[in-house]
Structure formats: structure tokens, C-alpha cells
Amino acid sequence: MSSTDLPIPQFYAQTLQSLVPIFDDTLSTSDSSAQTLLASALDNLHLIARMLTSLGVFSDNETADELGDKELVFMSLGWVIAECESRGGLGGPERRKAALERSQHAMNGFLSLLASYKVLSPEEYAESSASADSGVIAKDPAKRREAKIRQYRREKELRQQISTMANDHPDSSSTPLIFILSLLPSTSASRPAVISTSTASTSVNPDSHPDIRETSLLLLRLLHTLALASLSSTAMELDILASAPASISELPPPPEDLRSVKRGDEDNTWRLDRTPGQYKPRELISGGGRVLRPFTILPSTSSLSDRARLQGEVFRSSHRLPTMTIDEYLEEERRRGNIITGGGQASYDAPTESELLELAAEEDGNAGAEEAEEKKRIKEENWARYTDDNRKGAGNTMNRG
Template identity: 65%
Template sequence: MTTNLPLPQFYSQILSTLQPIFDDTLPLSDPSTQSTLTSALDNLYLIQRMINSLGVFSENESIDEVGEKEIVFMSLNWVIGAAEEKGGLGGRDDRLSALQRAETAYTSYLEILNSYGVLSPEEQAESSAAASGQSSTPKDPAKKREAKIRQYKREKELRENIANSLPNQPESSSSPITFLLCLLPSTSNRPSVISASTGSTSVNQEDPDEVSKSTAILILRLLHTITIASLSSISMEMELLSNAPASIVPLSDRDPREVRREEEDNTWKLDRQPSKYKPRELISGNGRVLRPFTILPSTSDMSDRERLKSGVFKQSWRLPTMTIDEYLEEEQRRGNIITGGGQASYDAPTESELLELAAENDGSALAEEKAEQKRLKDENWARFADENKKGAGNTMNKG
């Protein structure tokens, strides 16, 4: 890609397109945002190649030898790292690659600051530890908390000093991109800056030469503080991604037999691990739970929406599952469900009535047997009534 703009204005134009993304006014998941980010990164790498070919920076120089118009380009590697950190949303491998590029850019930014002696001794120690891949954050929780508080106070102080020293006095909470734009010549598409003192909105038309070199160094130190925190966050995220499963291969590139086998496995939610229990043996004969399981709602009463929802919002692990219908069927098989009752049970004849009906069939052996059973039953009841007077057992609630 070629451009007719001078290098400072070209850099300013790229930062202006990135400012809404760094201000979190555009969602990162939006394809148009990622497209803008990719285009901006291509231009940033182009500027990086141009600066390297021109030899703008040298290891033998100090910060005092850098011109006021060149010092802003020392932030280029930080902008590349921050932009790479916001990309890579295409999957695990894509995210890992983006984080690795961001880590490389951040490390290059720390190296150039150390080379030119921009940082204080404390900041230089943190920068050297981060550039060598060692965490500058202590392992001890108390010391780790103190280090984060110290880092937060330093960042807050730097932001306030930068906001007070810039001509248009932007908010101290503004993104670093806003501070960098104050060091560059304005472009036609430069976003407006809101003044913290008056609350009015104006386009930054100030000459960048009016911004002192000390203010530019404060901005570089602010970016250094942000870089230390970003490198720590990148390290933790890369460790998590390295332990995560690999990205899913498209179905078109996979073996049809493997896809069919996975579909068959997904129809049954039991873990395919060897176990001494069969799938149905989740509860022992005496009611003891043999292995964890989940009771699901009856599939016959679920709508398509509920069924799809239950297939999406579920545990990230696999557990043996059992629907309510299957659970009731298993309990009925084990004899733990009592049937009967209700109006049908009320209308059914009693045992005495059944014996009386059977005894009415005169002349049969079954009738004589039932008549004898009814006589013995009545006799036993009469004997019990004689031995136990009415109310004899009612000792608590007499009456």
C-alpha cells in the first residue's frame, strides 16, 4: 500500500481510525470493527518498515538527541501491540497468534525505551523483567497487591500530568490514543477532543511543536505502565489457551465416519469411560445412589424451543442423565411406586363385601370356603370389640 501523506499525518490518520476502538465505542465482535483493525494494522506495519528503512532510531542515541517530531514514533510498537491484542477472534489458534504478535510488539517497545533511557530506575527494572519473560509481579499476595496499587497510582499520576500539560486539556481518563494524537498534526477526519475544564468540544488544531518534549516522555512512560499490565494479562491468557482444546475442524474437512461416530455419542450423554456399573444401575436396590446423575424434564412435554435451549445452555462436563419418565419407570420396576387410591379405590368393594358376594353362590366349595372366612373374620372382630372397649386407647384426647 502507498500513500501520498507525510509520515506524521499518515500516522495521525491511522490513530484516528483506531480511537473509537480503543475508546470502547465500537464492539470488537463486530466484523466491521475487526476489518478496520486489520486495515489499521497493515498500515502500522508499513510505517514500521519505513522507519526501519530510514533508520530513524539508533541504539547509540539518547532521548535528548531525538527530535520532537520523531519522538512520537517511539510509540509505534505499543500501538501495534495494543491493536493486535484486540484482534484474533477467529478461534483458539487465531487468538494465540494475535497474542504472540502483541507480545513481540510490546517487548520491542520496552527495548526501545530502555535503549534511550526514558524510564526511571524502578520502571527500568520492571521493563527488563517483563522483556525477559519474567513477571515483575511478586508471588506473595500482599506484595502483589501493593505492586498493583503502586502501578495504579503511577498511571493515575501520569495521566493527570499529561492532561494538565496538553494544550486542549483532554480528560485524564482518555485513551492513550487521544494523548498520542496531540503530538501529531491534525487531519480532516481527526475526532474532536472534549475539554475537561469547559466541557466544550473542539477539533485539535494545535501545532504539535507547542507540545513540549517532556510531555511526550510522560506519554511514553504512561504507555510503559500500560504495557507491563498488558504483558501480564497476555501471559495468563496464553497459558489458558495452551491448555484449551484445539479449534474445531470444519465438517467438510473431517472424516464422515468420525462425524457419524460423534453424532451417535452425542445422542447419549453418558461418559464413554469404563465403569463397573451399567448405565441403568444408577440406584442400588436399597435406594443408595451409585453414581451422580441428573434428572431431566420429560421430553414429551417440552417444546422445540425448550429442547433447543436445553441443548445449548448445559454443563461443560458430561454426567449420566435420566429423564423423569425413565426415572419413574425405574422406580416402578423396583416397586417404590404405590398405585391405586382415588375415586376408583373408594368405589371398589371391601374385603368383607367380596367375601359376602362369594358366599352367596350356594352349593359350591368356594362359596362354603368364603362363608367360613367371613364367619371367622366377624368372630375375630366381635372378640376384639369385647376385649377393647370403645375409647380405651384414647388417653390424650378424651371425649
């Protein structure tokens, strides 16, 4: 019997079983055999999706209560497809970007399906809606950290609950793929996988545990939590790919006078860099301060004579890096807010806190003056108490002989 002649639950389980070595990191995704396995699995997963669509398993006007207990597990199909896509596309930046975009589309479809069937709690639904609206990670580091901590705690709790209730009791550290397989018929020959022999059936084995519905709902909530983290990671990688420099094939051809050098007609077309002056500071340093590509800082053009500049161009390395002058670098740092201004004589002449309190206290008949006078009194009292308790020089333990 071929794979396509199997009932859908067993066909799905067989496909997921082939992906276990990749999802548990036993087989590296950089291996050519892993990429071949992913491509074959994706073909099967999309075929299963078309089968479910033709059978009308899911509908836009239904809720989770109207689905059968053994049909809920097939809602995980979109998440599996997205995860497979995110592990592929290793043939170059463009192929990787296309794979990530397909993964993002499949993951958003999975989240929409969960929201349509009202599987999520109100808090989870709000997080899913915010993620779908923004499409990127929150810029506030504090909010991003709180979201990660909240997702980690929920993921840990859901894993523990699923491992307690799931069939065959998989460990809480198991991959989500193992949890999905625990709700599907076994692919081993020693145990019957399904009752029905019809290829259009979506029923799984009848001897599954009685809490299959509750376990399936917990699993979908776990996959929802993992999907939000995956979308954030995908958005970050897409942002990096979007800001990456153009590949060699996309660079403009060098001018005719640079293709041939008098000294032995040396060919410069192999060089990976562009000619100096073609890079802008924002192409070399990102807004977060990350160096996008190596570059050389040159002396300020205002203090560099033509003779020194020409001499530097003669005695230079055989390779050529992008350049940035001191003036351009300082301007970029000032734009990013890394240069602190102030201080100096103006800061020295500024009144101290005690002087400000004394000036404010001199304004008689003012409520602010009374408050400032009280603060000044408390400060002086605290200082007097401190000097009474600590003898002058008591803390100096250096050079005591």
C-alpha cells in the first residue's frame, strides 16, 4: 500500500515520523539529506491539507465544540508546515527569504484558524491579534522581555499538562512533534492504526485515551505559544536579510578603467567591495550599533592634505574595504545618541541640590518654600546624625602602617 492509499490520520503520522530526526536536532538541517527529507515531507503535508479541504473538515462558521474529538489534531497541520518551511531555503539569501515568507504565511494561517474556532483564551487571543497586526517584535526591550517570560511560563505549564495526559506519556521535554504523534495512530505494524480503511476517513484509533479532546486543545494552545515566538524570530531574520548588502551578482559592473590595471593588467572584477565613497554610514552600521560589514576609519578630510591622501592610496593593501572618515563616524554616533553633551564649566557653575533647596526656602509665605525648608532640615539632620556616628577618617584604612 502506497502512502497516498493510507487513511489520512496514518498518512499524517507517517509524515511526522519522518520529520522527528530534524525536529529533535538529531539530523542537521544543513545536511543535504535533511533538505531532501523536508521537501518530501512538505509535499505530503500540502497533499494532506488539500485532502482536508476537499473533505470540508474545517469551516469558517464553526467553533471547536462542533469538531470531533479526533479531528482537532489536524489543526496542527499549518504549524508543522510553517516549521518545515523555516528550516529550508538554504540555497542563498533569496531562497531563504522566500522560505521564511512562506513560513510566515503558514504560521499566520494557523493562528487565524485557532482564532476562528475560539480555541484560545482571551489573553492568548489578544497576543495573537497583536502579533498579526504588528508583524514585528515590539521595539520596547522591557515589553519584549515580559512577553518572552510570559510565553515561557505558559509553554512550561502546557508541556507539563500534556505530558501527564497524552497517550504513551511523552516527557515534557519532548518536541511538539512527539506530542502530535501521541494523538495520532501508531505507524508500527504491531498495533492497528485505524479502524476505517477508507482513504477519506479522518478517524484515529479507537483505543486512544478518553481525554483526547482536552489534550488536543492543550496541544493547540502550546503550538500557539510556540508560533508567536517563531513569528518573532522569522521577522528578525527577514529584517536582517532585507538590510543585508547586495550579492555579487546584483552589484553594478565596475567602470572600464578599473577592469584593467597597467601593472600586469590585473583584473579587479573579483573584488567583493564597492569603490570607496559608494557606501553610506547607515549601510555600514545599523541603528542598533551592529556593524553590518567591515570598514576602515580614515583621518578627517579637513586635516588630511592631498599629498598624504595620495600617498595613502599608493601604499595600501591589495584588498579594499569600505571607508568612513572620523567626521562621518562622529556624525553617525551623534545621530544615534551615543555622544553625551554638557558638562564643563557650565555644569560646574550650576547650583547644587543644597543650594537650590536654600534658595527655595527663602521664598516666605509659599507652600513650596515650606516644603523645601523641611527637606533642607531633614537633610541637615541626617548629615549631623551621620557625622556623630562616623568619626572623620574612620573609613580610611589605607596606609595605616
